[in-house]
Amino acid sequence: MTDRKRRNPPLVADRRYGPGKKTAAKSARKSTGSRSKPAGTRKSAGRGARKRSNARKGGGGIFGWVGRLIRSVIGWILRLIWVVTSRVTIVMVLLVALGVGYIYTTLPEPETLLDQRARGSVTMLDRNGEVFAWRGDQFGGVVTTETVSPHLKNAIIATEDKRFYRHFGVSPRGVASAVRINLREGRGPLSGHGGSTITQQTAKILCLGDPYDPASGKTEAEFEADCRRTTLWRKIKEAIFAMAMEVKYSKDEILTIYMNRAFLGAGARGFEAASQRYFDKSSAQLNASEAAMLAGLLVAPTRFAPTNNLTRAQNRASLIIGLMEDQGYLSAEQARQARANPARLSQAAAERAGGYFADWVMEKTPDYFARNTTEDVVIRTTLDRRLQAAAEEAMKFVFQEKVSDESKAQAAIVVMSADGAVRAIVGGRETRVSGVFNRATQARRQTGSAFKPFVYATALELGYSPLDTVVDEPFCMNIAGSGRWCPENYSHRYSGRVTLTDALKRSLNIPAVKISESAGRESVRQVASDFGIESDLAAGPALALGASEATLIEMTGAYAGILNGGSAVTPYGLTELTLLGDDAPLMGATGGIGERVIRQKAAQQLVWMLEKVISEGTGTRARLNGWQAAGKTGTSQEARDAWFIGFTSQYVAGVWMGYDDNTPLKGVTGSGLPAEIWHETMVRVHDGLTPTPLPLMEPQGPTRTREPGGAGNANNRRSGGGLGQVVDNVLRDIFGGGGGNRGGNTPRQAGDR
Incomplete structure (x- = not known):
């Protein structure tokens, strides 16, 4: 206690500044010295620490050395990967930045990128000015967000x-x-x-x-x-x-x-x-x-x-x-x-972009305004969508009601005005399609008896009367290079002397051939060609029986020429073509009425004859209540094609039926299903219209007098004075007649009932 009291109190400076460094060091040494150990003990402790350090590093000896080597290699590899990756990343970032910078300098103003079409568009308007179809790449105009x-x-x-x-x-x-x-x-x-x-x-x-x-x-x-x-x-x-x-x-x-x-x-x-x-x-x-x-x-x-x-x-x-x-x-x-x-x-989109009609207009329009246009073009057309729907409905109705579901037969319809303005086209049974084969405009098929009106048109133009007569009898003629040819009627029966009107309304083959030969094959070919049948027409006498091929639109256009008084027509669908935004048209109508082919009187007499086909002859299934109608049936050789083409005072319509592969039709002639399709089409086409008469002219009287007893065997008739008798005599002198040997090249001929 005394010693503790005697202890000197700390200096004031010590209290103020805290223990000095020397004092702290002495205290440390004193504390250490009080726990000091022998030197040997300190050396042992140092060796133990080194051993523990070596153990942590993988131990001593060869294994420790291998471990340290592996760790060094791995570390080196990781450092290398890091260095390479970082350098590559830096390079890639620089390259991307350079690429972005370069492309940035080449990018134009955004306004120039909004419409860079290589092709333009074609917008089609119907006869009322409403859009019904598009073709090409249409650009409707610039829009923004x-x-x-x-x-x-x-x-x-x-x-x-x-x-x-x-x-x-x-x-x-x-x-x-x-x-x-x-x-x-x-x-x-x-x-x-x-x-x-x-x-x-x-x-x-x-x-x-x-x-x-x-x-x-x-x-x-x-x-x-x-x-x-x-x-x-x-x-x-x-x-x-x-x-x-x-x-x-x-x-x-x-x-x-x-x-x-x-x-x-x-x-x-x-x-x-x-x-x-x-x-x-x-x-x-x-x-x-x-x-x-x-x-x-x-x-x-x-x-x-x-x-x-x-x-x-x-x-x-x-x-x-x-x-x-x-x-x-x-x-x-x-x-x-x-x-x-x-x-x-x-409605326009639902109509499948215009279907067959639009395809045909594009085909008839110059390529630089249609398929290859670089401008936006607007085409006003002749299409009447009401009539188009009527034709499609008629096609569907007849096939649903009258044709087997398994049948692969096809059909086509064309409706036009007397001036050749096409109002509707159906190119096949599938009506809502486009860009496919169009049987109305692309299929060339034998016309059969549908060609006969052009034979009689030629005769009427040359002065024949619808009431002139010709003998329907077994008939043969020699054809240079082919031998003997003997055409037959569809019924294999013969009616003797008949008027030209009767021969046409009953679709008799022998009179048609005789009239064609009398009037001149070349004249018949010329009249048919002038009316618009563009196909190569047969050179032989089978020309009169429709051995030539034509498209439905050609044939329908040719009948339109008969309706309009004897002037040729070119079927057309385009009435005006302009560039989008322009008012001045670049093109006008591509068809219409052309030059006169036969006299108006001859055309009106032929209309009178064709009216008899529907009212009294082979085309009775095509009759229209309240309307005068004229037309003609047609069936080609072996019934591969069946036709009905006719008209009222308002519209001309043509119907074709057949197989794409030319397989013969079974039980089908032009007077059957084609006449019914025509009838269904025209009933719908004329719905709501007021009936008007046909432009026909009834003949005043025959130019010759029948033999007593009417038609009979040609061998029992006396000669009469008339054009029909002259025709018979001339043909008999040139080709022979009667029921002699009918061998040789004798294909079965088409006809209609």
Whole structure:
């Protein structure tokens, strides 16, 4: 206690500044010294520490050395990988930056990228000025993100790229997801789902800045197919191009380019064209269901085009409405309303872009205004959509009611005015198609007895009377190089002396051949050709029986010439062609009434004869209540073709029926199903019209007197004084007659009942 009290108190400085360094050191040494151990003990402790350190490093000996070597190598490799990767990454970033910078300098202003079609479009108007068909690549006009319906903009983003406004042109998450889906579905990583953003899709649409060059030797379709190729290198270039676009353009400008350049099926380029084509309205007026249907076309324009399969397009639109609802663009009630009221096609789109009629107009229009046009062309046509629907309905009705479901027989219909203005064309049983074989305008078939009116037209032009007579009897003639030819009537029976009118209304073959030979084959060929039958006409006497081939539209146009008083007509569908936005037409009507072929009196007498065909002869199934009608049946050799062509004072209509492979028809002649199709067509065509009489002229009297007892065996008749008797005598002197040997080349001839 005393010692503790004697201890000197600390200095004031010590209290102020704390223990000094020396004092602290002494205290430390004192503390250590009090716990010091022998030197030997300290050395042992040092060796133990080194052993523990070596143990931590892998132990001693050879194993420890190997372990340290392996760790060194691994460390070196990792450092090397890091160095290489970092350097490569830096180089790649620099290359990408250079690529983006270079492409940035080459990108034009966005306004110049909105319409760069290599081809123009053709818009067709019917006779009332309403759009019914399109061809080529139609561009409906520039739209922007501000001018289109908000539903359309939202549908595109919801369907194609929901993070469009958040990424920099490429979406690594989208690419990774697409690769994963492709691999899971058994495809290559780049096959199928692409994971492309809207910006990348726009880059692909622009073909990475390479415009189509017609001089390249590739078609536009081939060029676009190359642009859509999916390879790793092309995807890299596409990504760089997309990033350059993101730097150059705003998001809305990119979306504007996309909306104006995307192909949406049926020749529509851009959403404005698609909106007009499918819905006949501006893209600014689209509702949610219509917008969803258009957005659904982006993934597969042909497959989901509503003109190909409306139900499939509506189902696709329903899925997109769900996406719009999930992403907040539509409320639950709006989505329900959109699904309950799916989009439907406009009338023009539902009519399958004009079908056979539009195809024919394109075929007849010069290529530089049609298939190869670089401008937007508007063509006003002669089409009457009411009459087109009438013809289609008539075709469908007869085949449903009168033809077996298994039958592969085809038919075609043409309706036109007397001046050759075509009002309707049905080129086959499938009426809502386009770009397919058109039997009304492309099929050349034997005309059979439908050709006979041109034989009698020639005779009337030469002064014959409808009441002149000719003998219907077994008849043969020698044909140079072919031998003996003996035509037959369809019934294999003969009627003796008959008037020309009776011969035509009963479709007798022998009188037709005799009149043709008397009037002169070349004259008959000339009259038929002048009336518009452009095919090479048969050179032999079988010309009179329709051995030549012609198209239905040629034959219908030739009958129109009979109706209009004997002047030739050229069937036409185009009345005016202008460039879009121009008022002055570049082309006028491509057909119409031409030069006179036969006298008006002869034409009107022929109309009188053809009226008897329907009222009394082989065409009675074609009769129309309240209307005078004239026409002619036709059946070719072996019944491979059956025809009925006729007219009222208002319209001319032609019907053909047969098989595409020339298989003979079974139980069908021109007086049967073709006459019924004609009847059904004309009943619908004349619905609501006031009946007017035909321009016919009844003959005043025969130019010769019949023998007592009327028609009989030619050997029992006395000679009479008339043109018909002269014809008989001349033919008998030249060719012979009677029922002699009818061997030789004797094909069975067509006729009608």
